[in-house]
Amino acid sequence: MSEQLPEGAWVLTGDEIDALDARWASCWTPGEVARRLDGIAAPWCVAAGWALDLFRGTQTRPHGDIEIAVPAARFPEVRARFPGFRLDAVGTGRIWEDAGPEALAATHQTWLRDAATGDYLLDVFREPHDGDTWICRHHPAIRLPYDDIIRRTPDGIPYLVPELVLLFKAKHARPKDQADFDRTLPHMTAVQRGTLADLIARAHPGHRWLADL
Structure with a gap:
């Protein structure tokens, strides 16, 4: 993440962070995300807690949101699937609403927002990579081919x-x-x-x- 943070961010306070939980209450399920991204060429996968439930084959706990990961350079392919929604960049306790290129370059996380309700539906991680090789953003020496890090459920949902x-x-x-x-x-x-x-x-x-x- 860039150390030079762009202006125009909404800085989250403790109360605002708590209030965000309600805005994620109607977030999509992995199946809904897979349906909306069906046929996309970019490698993507469900990440975080939902990915573990997909691996185990059953939901084991409530999930407050849903995250997917995609190579950063391929993010426009995901973005193109959601023309009627807003995209907010998130990082360091800040939200850049309707994020432009500068805010996207300074962050790796993007929240998809329903413009009518203000609800958040999907969290997209824009991951570092070298072509078809994934790079761990916390430990760049860890690098693996995308073909080795994405698996699919029996009904075709990709997960990390x-x-x-x-x-x-x-x-x-x-x-x-x-x-x-x-x-x-x-x-x-x-x-x-x-x-x-x-x-x-x-x-x-x-x-x-x-x-x-």
Whole structure:
């Protein structure tokens, strides 16, 4: 993320952050997102907590929003699917409504907003990449082909592999992240556990999850 933040942002206070939860109450499901992005050429996938539920094959907890990831340079392909909606850039406790190029360049996160209701429906991560190779934004030395990090449910919904979802969750390891780790680990193969252990050891040496892997 650029250190030079553009002007025109709405700075979120504590009360405003709490109020945002209500604006996400009608967010889309993974199936709805997949329907709206059907046939798009850009590689994309459901990320975060929903991705783990798609991997496990069942919803295990409520989700306050829905996130997808897409290569940053391919974001215009996603944007083109939502001409009737607003796009707000988000970062560092700020929201740039109807984000222009400068705000998009300074952030990696975009919220899709219903112009009529003000409700947020989808959170899009614009991820760093080198062509068809995904680059971890927190640890750029971690690079993997998109073909290796996206899997699909039986009905075709693409999701980020659990090894990478849990790598991101390991950074903060909040109570919900710990619960996601505990629920997901029994479903992972030995190879997947080994990959996750290697990634966490590289990104977060000494992390407490390593003892369970």
